[in-house]
Amino acid sequence: MHDCQSLSLVEMSNASLGNNTAVLEKTSSANDGAQIQLVYNKSEHIPLKDFAAEIRGGKDIKEFLLSALVLLDVQDTSIWDLLEIILRRIKQTSVPHNGGASSTQSSSLPTATTTMISNTVISSGSSGHRENLNIDEIKQALFVNDRVRILAKTLQATTATETNWTYDQSWLAIMCTSPSIVKRHVAIARLKNPCNLGRNCQEARFIVFILSPMKEKGTKNFLETGRTFATIFADIELRAKLLKATTQQEFISIIDKHTDNLMEQQTSTARNSFIDPFDDNTNSSELLKVKTYYCPILSDICLDFSRRLPHYLSDYYDIFKTHRGSNKVISTAVFLYFACLLPSIAFGVLNSQVTNDQISVSKAVASQCLGGLFFSIFAGQPLIVVMTTAPLTLYVKVISILCAWYRTDFRDTYALVGLWNSFFLILFSFFGVSKVMKWSTRSTEEIFALFVSIAFLVDASAHVYQNFAWNYSTTACKQYDEYWKLRRMNKTIPTNLTGDVLEEPCSRDSSLLYLLLTLGTVWLGTFLYKFKQTPYLTSAKRELLADYALPVAVIIMSLIGSLLFNKINLQSFPVDHENIFVLVRFKNVTLKQILATGGLGFSLSLLMFLDQNIAGAIVNSPANKLKKGKAFHIDLFVIAILNGWLSLFGLTWMHGALPLSPLHVKALADTEERVEQGHIQSVIVKVRETRLTVLLSHIFIGLSLFMRDILKQIPMPVLDGLFLYLALTSLDGNQFFERVTLFFTEQAAYPPNHYIRQVPQRKIHLFTFFQVLQLLILCFLGFSPILYTKLVLPIWLVAMVAFRYRILPKLIPLKYLRSLDQRL
Structure with missing residues (x-):
């Protein structure tokens, strides 16, 4: 019989194109010493933020980019250690917002290249006192409890196709509310290597960390703030650009430009509409262009x-x-x-x-x-x-x-x-x-x-x-076999057989080399083509080798065939x-x-x-x-x-x-x-x-x-x-x-x-x-x-x-x- 000791609530929302999830979780412990946890999941749809219609979205991005904590190339693979670093940095540097001014500082952590554009954050109130963050209290709010290291509130995108949907596992937005938090904080971390943060986030490269007061306006609470940043990071092209950013200024500039473009281009139409490549009437903007060049006879x-x-x-x-x-x-x-x-x-x-x-x-x-x-x-x-x-x-x-x-x-x-x-x-x-x-x-x-x-x-x-038929299984090769068989048995060799062996060469080595060069070319090419999936060398060098897989394979095998085995007669094209x-x-x-x-x-x-x-x-x-x-x-x-x-x-x-x-x-x-x-x-x-x-x-x-x-x-x-x-x-x-x-x-x-x-x-x-x-x-x-x-x-x-x-x-x-x- 099990005695239920605790009950905790975890809300997990997935900002997606079609499906979202809210999660309720129960935990309980057993008398025999084994800890038993019960997790209750509930799906919920949370729409992407429309920056063209919701003014708060673009405003939040602009303000937080001036005050966000940015960590580049973090090497910690433990979410617990990473959050500990972020929380202590926020606690050390949290000062009241002063009319939009920002102080620029620079510091370094032993496990990350860290840049503070401004260590001040947007305050929810007008108080000028230093915020007293309770790190232990916030960490308890971040996770289900001390024993269950499951994040309590997260935002994650899903990618929809016509028949399926999958989690976008390259980034995660983590949200938290606590009584000791009196103003909103945002931190963005780019991990040096993909990190496994759980079943649905096995290769995270970006973590967006959001702290919010427990009492906040509906348009500025933790969920709305998280939805704002989740909408930005849901774009796969943006994440690809951020991975290549080398400085904090470039990192922030990419997000800023992307937000401006999103505010200009975003409409209320669903982004996951499925376009038939042969349908000419799928884009109304294209139809407007057609009027300029329209020809009634050759309309298509x-x-x-x-x-x-x-x-x-x-x-x-x-x-x-x-x-x-x-x-x-x-x-x-x-x-x-x-x-x-x-x-x-x-x-x-x-x-x-x-x-x-x-x-x-x-x-x-x-x-x-x-x-x-x-x-x-x-x-x-x-x-x-x-x-x-x-x-x-x-x-x-x-x-x-x-x-x-x-x-x-x-x-x-x-x-x-x-x-x-x-x-x-x-x-x-x-x-x-x-x-x-x-x-x-x-x-x-x-x-x-x-x-x-x-x-x-x-x-x-x-x-x-065909090459084996011409060089390996020829009459001359059969005569060679018979000739050497008789020699090994010390039998008399017919004169005509000796003459045939001397006149017609057997080129089995040519066929074997033909086979080896053929298989060697395809092996070397496919090996280099898949080289990006190996842990060898750096990422840039792996990509370079993969890009040149075919030329490298052809050149190397051609040199082997033409130079190392130049004594063997290989078929060439006329x-x-x-x-x-x-x-x-x-x-x-x-x-x-x-x-x-x-x-x-x-x-x-x-x-x-x-x-x-x-x-x-x-x-x-x-x-x-x-x-x-x-x-x-x-x-x-x-x-x-x-x-x-x-x-x-x-x-x-x-x-x-x-x-x-x-x-x-x-x-x-x-x-x-x-x-x-x-x-x-x-x-x-x-x-x-x-x-x-x-x-x-x-x-x-x-x-x-x-x-x-x-x-x-x-x-x-x-x-x-x-x-x-x-x-x-x-x-x-x-x-x-x-x-x-x-x-x-x-x-x-x-x-x-x-x-x-x-x-x-x-x-x-x-x-x-x-x-x-x-x-x-x-x-x-x-x-x-x-x-x-x-x-x-x-x-x-x-x-x-x-x-x-x-x-x-x-x-x-x-x-x-x-x-x-x-x-x-």
Whole structure:
């Protein structure tokens, strides 16, 4: 039998976009010596403060910034010790407020870099006596009791999505009232390392500490003061800037400017509204701009034009106004240089093989250079990266085979298909056909993204297999085996066998080195890509290595293959010196050929339409927090013009590429790591929207045409390792792939995702099974040796959307589909 000894009240309010919590807690002790605590939780919504409507919010921020205690880079990881420091500092320096004047002092603590802008605080009364704070009394009020170190009153934000909400664990506002407090105090601490402050705050970097009298005006009490500062710190971009502040003046200035911007921009609309990236009527301010540029015939393109034109010039310079903007331009441009150049070389090798060198490696590199420059200058969304892809390479192979069957000129046929494709894409852009992509959900887009990753994997694996077939399992190697077997057995060796062994070398070492360089490239690249999650070196150096992961891996493995193992013959790609820009003449084109290529062009236009819009939808996802607007119709029009021009010169086609476009966004992004039930989740804080990275990288790709002999030193296995690297890194954040792994994961180790909580396990696996089935059909159409299946691939992508809306709801309830398959 337990004897209840005490009852304490804890109120915990979460300032969130949708859900908030107030907590009541009971504690009791047992006669057997064990302490038992009862905690009662109650959820409560507390809205963000509207600085535009509530004048007290902005006023409090301005006044407290002149008098707040600021601690930078605190190293204490104990909340008890940290609060002890803050309370003693406040007690030592608390003097009456004197007409807004402030005295500036500077001091240091053994565990923190401490700055006092002013040690005076805003007083609730007019008394001029020193405030006599009772530290022990305040500490008792801060926590449930001495034995239960649970904070009594806190404010914390939650982040809402369509299907889930999570705690924002990077900051915490702690509030306290006590009889010994006669005026309000505010202290802000930035921790040097993330601190675990409890179950819902496992990685706190900022602590806002608020003391308030027990009797205070309703607009100035502890909750309203806490709500004011909680609204400020709920902004993820503000916290990212504060983490980079080096001085107290910069720290305070950032908060001050953010408050001014918030007072100007804040409206009564909910911040957690979910925007469909294909919906052109989601922002009334944009609609006002449309009136200036409105064109009744091309309304969708005009809307995109109106949305993006005001930001065009800023796309070239505003990145330099951000923290580490110059470094990001360089690192991302270098990343794109290797990530675009090497795949274009690899795809150029494939195209060269299937077209008898009519589309050579040099043409592929030239196409990448010209296409990237053209798109970066004229596109609406410059974060999309265009390049030739595996599906386009398969399509080129189909055209080449058809030309061989019907004995037609490949360049003429290729150009006609490209022109028909451009014609249909122009029609799609003029009539706003991209709007139909709003029916494409996360499942369809992630299935296609995984298909692209598999295509990279298949290409790399095929090259490794081919090398082993040429060098490891050859007739010469079998003769070598037989020769040495007979030598060991001291048997007579036939004369013809001895001659064959001497004439034909066996190059098994070449195959082994090929495999090692391929795996070494992908291992080193992924290791450096994940280096930010390791404890080694400093944070800045870890981020630097992660930014240059791909270039470092390619350069190191190329040097190993070319210098350390220069005696081993490694396969390289051919580089010719032919004239690249030769216009197609259309000398022997017939009307029948023109009409026949129209069907091929329409099928190709469907493929490009879907690929381009899927890449655009992923880039413009609300999770990326882009601010300059979308431009699906302009982008499609630019792709149409670009491919029509490339077709006339027999250069490779291109469109928005996966996974390179999302990786480009990540390379320009600042991220914040969040921990939920032991699982680390990376959340994008902001993305630097610029045209410079693609522009600079493709200028250097063009210059690479003059370094053909140097490029030949890059071994082919390094290119295959690059393919594997792109395939693996693109899996981050792909929920389809995560659900596939659940088939092989112990249930106790399932991640705390929203669909795990909201959807029965059988329904999750059933939905994943249907996705796997669609992926297998997609892979069959793309990789089948049957020629015409590749032409059906775009049609199957459209059929997948119909399957999602017509058949799947009959098998899985809609409430579960909303959790599993919302928009990106």
